[in-house]
Amino acid sequence: xxxxxxxxxxxxxxxxxxxxxxxxxxxxxxxxxxxxxxxxxxxxxxxxxxxxxxxxxxxxxxxxxxxxxxxxxxxxxxxxxxxxxxxxxxxxxxxxxxxxxxxxxxxxxxxxxxxxxxxxxxxxxxxxxxxxxxxxxxxxxxxxxxxxxxxxxxxxxxxxxxxxxxxxxxxxxxxxxxxxxxxxxxxx
Amino acid sequence: xxxxxxxxxxxxxxxxxxxxxxxxxxxxxxxxxxxxxxxxxxxxxxxxxxxxxxxxxxxxxxxxxxxxxxxxxxxxxxxxxxxxxxxxxxxxxxxxxxxxxxxxxxxxxxxxxxxxxxxxxxxxxxxxxxxxxxxxxxxxxxxxxxxxxxxxxxxxxxxxxxxxxxxxxxxxxxxxxxxxxxxxxxxxxxxxxxxxxxxxxxxxxxxxxxxxxxxxxxxxxxxxxxxxxxxxxxxxxxxxxxxxxxxxxxxxxxxxxxxxxxxxxxxxxxxxxxxxxxxxxxxxxxxxxxxxxxxxxxxxxxxxxxxxxxxxxxxxxxxxxxxxxxxxxxxxxxxxxxxxxxxxxxxxxxxxxxxxxxx
Amino acid sequence: xxxxxxxxxxxxxxxxxxxxxxxxxxxxxxxxxxxxxxxxxxxxxxxxxxxxxxxxxxxxxxxxxxxxxxxxxxxxxxxxxxxxxxxxxxxxxxxxxxxxxxxxxxxxxxxxxxxxxxxxxxxxxxxxxxxxxxxxxxxxxxxxxxxxxxxxxxxxxxx
Numbered sequence: 001x002x003x004x005x006x007x008x009x010x011x012x013x014x015x016x017x018x019x020x021x022x023x024x025x026x027x028x029x030x031x032x033x034x035x036x037x038x039x040x041x042x043x044x045x046x047x048x049x050x051x052x053x054x055x056x057x058x059x060x061x062x063x064x065x066x067x068x069x070x071x072x073x074x075x076x077x078x079x080x081x082x083x084x085x086x087x088x089x090x091x092x093x094x095x096x097x098x099x100x101x102x103x104x105x106x107x108x109x110x111x112x113x114x115x116x117x118x119x120x121x122x123x124x125x126x127x128x129x130x131x132x133x134x135x136x137x138x139x140x141x142x143x144x145x146x147x148x149x150x151x152x153x154x155x156x157x158x159x160x161x162x163x164x165x166x167x168x169x170x171x172x173x174x175x176x177x178x179x180x181x182x183x184x185x186x187x188x
Numbered sequence: 189x190x191x192x193x194x195x196x197x198x199x200x201x202x203x204x205x206x207x208x209x210x211x212x213x214x215x216x217x218x219x220x221x222x223x224x225x226x227x228x229x230x231x232x233x234x235x236x237x238x239x240x241x242x243x244x245x246x247x248x249x250x251x252x253x254x255x256x257x258x259x260x261x262x263x264x265x266x267x268x269x270x271x272x273x274x275x276x277x278x279x280x281x282x283x284x285x286x287x288x289x290x291x292x293x294x295x296x297x298x299x300x301x302x303x304x305x306x307x308x309x310x311x312x313x314x315x316x317x318x319x320x321x322x323x324x325x326x327x328x329x330x331x332x333x334x335x336x337x338x339x340x341x342x343x344x345x346x347x348x349x350x351x352x353x354x355x356x357x358x359x360x361x362x363x364x365x366x367x368x369x370x371x372x373x374x375x376x377x378x379x380x381x382x383x384x385x386x387x388x389x390x391x392x393x394x395x396x397x398x399x400x401x402x403x404x405x406x407x408x409x410x411x412x413x414x415x416x417x418x419x420x421x422x423x424x425x426x427x428x429x430x431x432x433x434x435x436x437x438x439x440x441x442x443x444x445x446x447x448x449x450x451x452x453x454x455x456x457x458x459x460x461x462x463x464x465x466x467x468x469x470x471x472x473x474x475x476x477x478x479x480x481x482x483x484x485x486x487x488x489x490x491x492x493x494x495x496x497x498x499x500x501x502x503x504x505x506x507x508x509x510x511x512x513x514x515x516x517x518x519x520x521x522x523x524x525x526x527x528x529x530x531x532x533x534x535x536x537x538x539x540x541x542x543x544x545x546x547x
Numbered sequence: 548x549x550x551x552x553x554x555x556x557x558x559x560x561x562x563x564x565x566x567x568x569x570x571x572x573x574x575x576x577x578x579x580x581x582x583x584x585x586x587x588x589x590x591x592x593x594x595x596x597x598x599x600x601x602x603x604x605x606x607x608x609x610x611x612x613x614x615x616x617x618x619x620x621x622x623x624x625x626x627x628x629x630x631x632x633x634x635x636x637x638x639x640x641x642x643x644x645x646x647x648x649x650x651x652x653x654x655x656x657x658x659x660x661x662x663x664x665x666x667x668x669x670x671x672x673x674x675x676x677x678x679x680x681x682x683x684x685x686x687x688x689x690x691x692x693x694x695x696x697x698x699x700x701x702x703x704x705x706x
């Protein structure tokens with residue numbers, strides 16, 4: 001029963017991923033990617049890793065895919081079919097896929113997964129404690145480093161988006177022109 | 189307790205597992221839950237649309253629907269029948285698959301979000317350990333349904349409505365999440381039952397001091413925006429966009445969008461009632477034993493639905509009072525006011541929780 | 548300074564929102580006493596018309612079948628869409644003078660927007676707005692009305 005559910009979810013993820021790559025329209029391929037990511041989240045749910053599943057949905061579905069769709073909306077011709085890639089590119093990408101597949105399978109077979117006897121602890125409190133733990137096996141330093149990185153990114157965004165606060169100076173020539181033109185019109 | 193949903197569900201559960209094998213019993217329980225959820229959907233749609241029309245008419249000194257049935261009670265039933273028998277048009281040159289998929293995505297998401305809500309004492313579909321986070325995560329998918337509907341319609345009004353809706357939901361999710369976090373910090377858990385148990389001695393709105401009140405106000409504003417309701421209904425602004433993302437929809441597909449809107453209102457108000465007003469917890473005042481016993485005598489489901497409908501009424505009150513915001517005002521309200529205030533408020537709530545200043 | 552401005556902004560915003568909600572909240576609680584809806588075909592007999600409601604232009608006549616219209620055509624000139632057409636004639640007074648008077652006062656109801664400009668233009672208050680509004684007929688020609696009654700004449704003393 002459990003294995004059947006696993007294979008159904010896996011087939012769903014892979015099927016949606018293939019659709020995402022082969023779709024003719026860029027918007028559709030974003031939607032298939034979305035379903036693929038939801039499939040990954042449902043895999044986490046099935047493994048009872050609820051927190052990771054929720055974070056997967058919030059970050060990828062609620063954040064990244066929405067931004068991708070926004071970018072697609074803002075581009076022209078988003079509803080037209082994309083051109084077929086050239087044969088050279090097709091061969092290159094097929095080779096890359098084969099290489100990646102071979103690499104992953106060799107890793108999987110070398111590692112030889114064995115089921116762990118330790119039961120999962122999915123309490124969110126534990127994740128938080130671990131994240132801010134400065135002792136052994138704690139993630140306080142990486143956590144702070146990442147937060148510094150994100151803060152720097154945020155400040156950078158604000159600086160780029162900030163409007164220039166200096167008042168726009170009117171050019172002298174344009175204002176004087178209107179003044180000069182006016183009497184002439186009056187005369188004629 | 190004379191009337192308890194918990195006992196009913198427990199006895200059904202025990203009877204099923206005693207008389208059938210485990211898999212079959214589980215499937216039957218799923219089926220029962222599915223039927224109940226769909227039934228609740230239909231009932232909510234009818235009741236909430238009726239309530240909205242009556243509230244709006246009373247606030248404008250009108251009569252509201254009063255022709256079908258006593259006091260117009262069956263107006264929404266008649267409307268539903270009309271929408272069911274109406275032809276569901278799919279216009280030419282739309283993306284047919286996505287066009288037909290979008291209303292179902294919105295609907296399914298609204299159904300899934302119902303899972304962790306505690307409708308009464310011990311009456312809950314799934315007491316997942318990340319309860320509130322689950323609701324926040326899953327409800328963020330519903331914006332995708334709106335974006336798909338807007339794009340697939342091949343209509344510029346729909347596209348504009350969808351883009352506005354996307355910008356709005358993505359930004360207001362932040363302050364809704366932060367105001368929810370303030371309560372999570374105070375109660376020390378994401379699980380719905382933990383949050384309700386933490387309010388045994390008093391609702392967070394009353395015993396959480398200033399941070400809880402600020403969080404409550406921000407939460408109500410943010411969820412009004414997230415459910416695309418006036419004064420934040422730019423996504424479907426009738427006067428500018430002829431209906432926004434559901435311009436091209438008709439018949440049952442339109443009805444699904446409409447129903448999902450109202451069910452989403454119910455869900456967010458149920459979350460608000462759980463976080464701030466103690467869910468099914470009865471109203472207690474300190475040491476007034478007699479008063480507290482009388483309050484205990486009222487069934488928990490009535491407490492829950494009463495609080496939820498109070499919040500729904502407040503959101504409807506907003507809709508029939510305030511004019512619609514412009515898109516820049518909308519984003520300004522979120523990024524310049526709600527977000528900084530709710531961040532500061534989260535800090536305040538943390539201080540209160542650590543110092544134990546709440547009752 | 549910036550922070551104080553910010554907080555006072557928030558406070559004044561909240562205050563104005565609450566003021567609005569107070570108004571609608573009050574109306575919600577008071578709705579049983581005061582209803583503005585007219586259930587039109589049902590309450591035909593008891594219907595109350597607002598004072599300034601404009602239905603159509605009429606020319607009141609008194610018991611002697613006399614009106615106050617001098618035929619000055621001020622209303623015709625004032626009308627923005629040519630609703631009024633006045634055909635004048637010349638009466639001969641007992642003194643032998645020729646005096647201008649109206650022959651037919653034609654009013655096209657289908658063109659009228661009830662803007663009230665003709666009433667305001669009239670120097671003798673000969674026409675006014677009535678409150679009838681059930682104007683639907685089966686033929687468009689029935690909407691062209693002659694406002695002065697058959698055999699009517701101008702009231703004595705109106706110039």
